[in-house]
Amino acid sequence: MxxxxxxxxxxxxxxxxxxxxxxxxxxxxxxxxxxxxxxxxxxxxxxxxxxxxxxxxxxxxxxxxxxxxxxxxxxxxxxxxxxxxxxxxxxxxxxxxxxxxxxxxxxxxxxxxxxxxxxxxxxxxxxxxxxxxxxxxxxxxxxxxxxxxxxxxxxxxxxxxxxxxxxxxxxxxxxPDHHDRVLAITSHLPHLIAYTIVGTASDLEEVTQSEVIKYSAGGFRDFTRIAASDPTMWRDVFLTNREAVLDMLQRFSEDLSALQRAIRWGKGDELFDLFTRTRAVRRSIVEQGQDDDAADFGRAHD
Amino acid sequence: MxxxxxxxxxxxxxxxxxxxxxxxxxxxxxxxxxxxxxxxxxxxxxxxxxxxxxxxxxxxxxxxxxxxxxxxxxxxxxxxxxxxxxxxxxxxxxxxxxxxxxxxxxxxxxxxxxxxxxxxxxxxxxxxxxxxxxxxxxxxxxxxxxxxxxxxxxxxxxxxxxxxxxxxxxxxxxxPDHHDRVLAITSHLPHLIAYTIVGTASDLEEVTQSEVIKYSAGGFRDFTRIAASDPTMWRDVFLTNREAVLDMLQRFSEDLSALQRAIRWGKGDELFDLFTRTRAVRRSIVEQGQDDDAADFGRAHD
Missing domain, CATH: 3.40.50.720 (NAD(P)-binding Rossmann-like Domain)
Structure with missing residues (x-):
């Protein structure tokens, strides 16, 4: 029924x-x-x-x-x-x-x-x-x-x-409050970051918009997909899940500062350790059917 | 010949x-x-x-x-x-x-x-x-x-x-130095940010790894693809393009702080304006053949 x-x-x-x-x-x-x-x-x-x-x-x-x-x-x-x-x-x-x-x-x-x-x-x-x-x-x-x-x-x-x-x-x-914290990290923060970097890239003086677009296959283009999402929907998400988003953003910023420091001081081991750890997360997502297994999201190459 | x-x-x-x-x-x-x-x-x-x-x-x-x-x-x-x-x-x-x-x-x-x-x-x-x-x-x-x-x-x-x-x-x-600045924004910074957020998500106490993976289709999974890239290659990129990467990272962090402030103070118009602007960048990338036109990267949905 x-x-x-x-x-x-x-x-x-x-x-x-x-x-x-x-x-x-x-x-x-x-x-x-x-x-x-x-x-x-x-x-x-x-x-x-x-x-x-x-x-x-x-x-x-x-x-x-x-x-x-x-x-x-x-x-x-x-x-x-x-x-x-x-x-x-x-x-x-x-x-x-x-x-x-x-x-x-x-x-x-x-x-x-x-x-x-x-x-x-x-x-x-x-x-x-x-x-x-x-x-x-x-x-x-x-x-x-x-x-x-x-x-x-x-x-x-x-x-x-x-x-x-x-x-x-x-x-x-x-x-509901646990939902809001889980989604803050798996969805809201990723969108916020994608919107931000696409904005940052658009505002550069010495690298032109045309260069950003031409060489976007180096990784940037992935972020532009998410940053093309509905503006009204996403404005409202951030305004209505403020505390959880700000908390996750704070953690992200701390982690980014740590990486910034590792780059500045040439600490290759720290970078390598993180980059190895993150690979496993991707593997789990594919194994659990939450993303396709095809390389490069299965983009056409011909 | x-x-x-x-x-x-x-x-x-x-x-x-x-x-x-x-x-x-x-x-x-x-x-x-x-x-x-x-x-x-x-x-x-x-x-x-x-x-x-x-x-x-x-x-x-x-x-x-x-x-x-x-x-x-x-x-x-x-x-x-x-x-x-x-x-x-x-x-x-x-x-x-x-x-x-x-x-x-x-x-x-x-x-x-x-x-x-x-x-x-x-x-x-x-x-x-x-x-x-x-x-x-x-x-x-x-x-x-x-x-x-x-x-x-x-x-x-x-x-x-x-x-x-x-x-x-x-x-x-x-x-070479212009190349390094262009790629810092179109490739190196996107990778750095993707590695960071995947690390941040892995380290949360109250949201489990299993939850991060289950709900990754909300946006997070996009970042895990890039964060699955070769660790040695990327360690070396950051160590050998340090100045340009740190400069772009500084700009990104400033822009992220501005958004953080907009969320904290409920400035919906600022969010909406940025989110509208970024949509156009995606359109240009697709129009110029630097990404496929299919929604959601053409992921399979059945």
Whole structure:
């Protein structure tokens, strides 16, 4: 039996449109409704037939849903929830896909008093944005972290987990604050660093932008992929997971200073030891199916 | 007419073995000789038929060469050059593939007085090492930067350029110190940062190694590819391009501090502005053929 019969997706960008495509494939009898604040996105979603209905307002989108998933930037969650709060059916479960969970849980609980809110975070994505960037297999073999509030109904939690498993994801449960610290290191800090170095490279006077681009295959281009991610989404992530990101950043900066010192003083052994240790981490990621085994990300070379 | 008739490759790792494969395909009449200090690598090269001859010493490898390319870590260049100096034919051209050029030019000129040395750097590679990791198309559409010393014979420079064009590369000429600054930002700093963050993530107490690996698809896994690169090669790069790397690192650290401050004080506009600017850099890299257009590096999702 399917965990939900009438699913509403609010926000039809990369993640929302991927969920829509996944539901149409994996749960074809589900009645799927979509909404996006941007009329152009609604029109595209309509043209792509991402949902059975595209609603004109958040309220009309949720009116008969048994699952409502918010797929909007975390900074927009409160406003969207307020928009549909009055129309939310009492028995509906509300979830989301936001990358920071403590703050999202707080604002959703506040905007939807009495509602069943089970936040979740599928750790998957690409650097593309918008309804055309999504695809049904985005969540295959990826982890979806479910962060139920204390005292959450176990049956509701299990229905959310079931939903994500059907989209191909593996499920893990976590407390929201632990989620936020784990993601600060595995996702938020990497994005922050990538954005920073691409900015640094753009601002050099003596090395031209054209040189940076021409010789980017030396490593830099890897960072530009992540630094091409959605600006609104990422601004909101940093603003809503501030403490954990600043803490991880502090640790990173200390480690970077240690390497800086090792380079300045010619301590080759320290460099070599670290560079050997990091190789093993890559191996584990590939072995555990969290990245492809192909060299150079399988880039074409001909 | 081919630029060289008898090519010797010293060092048969990823780059050396890729050159060997490229020469066999693109310049099949060239007589190819290889040497590696590691007997196991020599045996593998023999088995893979990477060269027509695998020599037992660097000296015997170069004895009738008209091109000798050093494909060893930059810290090993001086010692290898000293090994074959006495056997180098007077008319041979010596080149290399090192990632830092000022220091390499200096040590090769010192170790090979009177020889024609035309250093070069193909900006290409993968995170793999060793003779089995190479492939003939590695240099296709990539740039090879040639850094001739002042007063170099233009005919010798052109022969080196011709050689690399036949392996698929595009040629750029640069002064060694400019090369070292360009590569410090497009290659060396990205590697340093990737090594650092993978180290930082490995050392956390409250987030386990297993969690870091499981949720690495949030961005972290991208960094682990670069941080799996050859430890000896990269140790030597940082030790031989110290000033430029430390300067770029200083700029990066300043920019990172500015972002840290923006996050701490909730300055969303500053974050949004940077994140929008960096998106354009990615677009240029793809447009100029320096990376594939596929989302998420074209990773498999099924």
């Amino acid at each position: 399917l965990p939900f019969a009438r699913v509403t997706i609010l926000g039809l960008g990369l993640i929302g449109s991927s969920i829509a495509r996944g539901v149409l494939q994996a749960m074809p009898t589900v009645r799927l409704t979509g909404y996006d604040a941007d009329p152009a996105v609604r029109a595209t979603a309509d043209r792509l037939e991402l949902c059975h209905d595209i609603a004109d307002t958040a309220g009309s989108a949720v009116i008969d849903a048994d699952l409502v998933i918010l797929c909007v930037p975390v900074g927009a969650m409160a406003a969207v929830a307020a928009e549909f709060a009055a129309d939310l059916p009492a028995e509906a479960i509300v979830s989301d896909v936001g990358s920071s969970k403590t703050e999202v849980a707080r604002v959703l609980a506040e905007a939807l008093p009495g509602a069943t809110v089970i936040p979740a975070h599928p750790v998957a994505g690409t650097e593309r944005s918008g309804p055309e960037a999504g695809f049904a297999t985005l969540f295959n073999h990826r982890w979806c972290i479910v962060t139920p509030p204390e005292g959450a109904d176990p049956a509701a939690v299990e229905r959310i987990a079931d939903f994500w498993r059907r989209l191909g994801a593996q499920i893990e449960f976590m407390a | 081919l630029p060289f008739a008898r090519v010797t490759i010293l060092g048969l790792g990823l780059i050396g073995s890729s050159i060997a494969r490229g020469v066999l395909q693109a310049m099949p009449t060239v007589r190819l000789t290889g040497y590696d200090a590691d007997p196991a690598v020599r045996a593998t090269a023999d088995r893979l038929e990477l060269c027509h001859d695998i020599a037992d010493t660097a000296g015997s490898a170069v004895i009738d060469a008209d091109l000798v390319i050093l494909c060893v870590p930059v810290g090993a260049m001086a010692a290898v050059a000293a090994e074959f100096a006495a056997d180098l034919p007077a008319e041979a051209i010596v080149s290399d593939v090192g990632s830092s050029k000022t220091e390499v030019a200096r040590v090769l000129a010192e170790a090979l007085p009177g020889a024609t040395v035309i250093p070069a750097h193909p900006v290409a590679g993968t995170e793999r090492s060793g003779p089995e990791a190479g492939f003939a198309t590695l240099f296709n559409h990539r740039w090879c930067i040639v850094t001739p010393p002042e007063g170099a014979d233009p005919a010798a420079v052109e022969r080196i350029a011709d050689f690399w064009r036949r392996l698929g590369a595009q040629i750029e000429f640069m002064a």
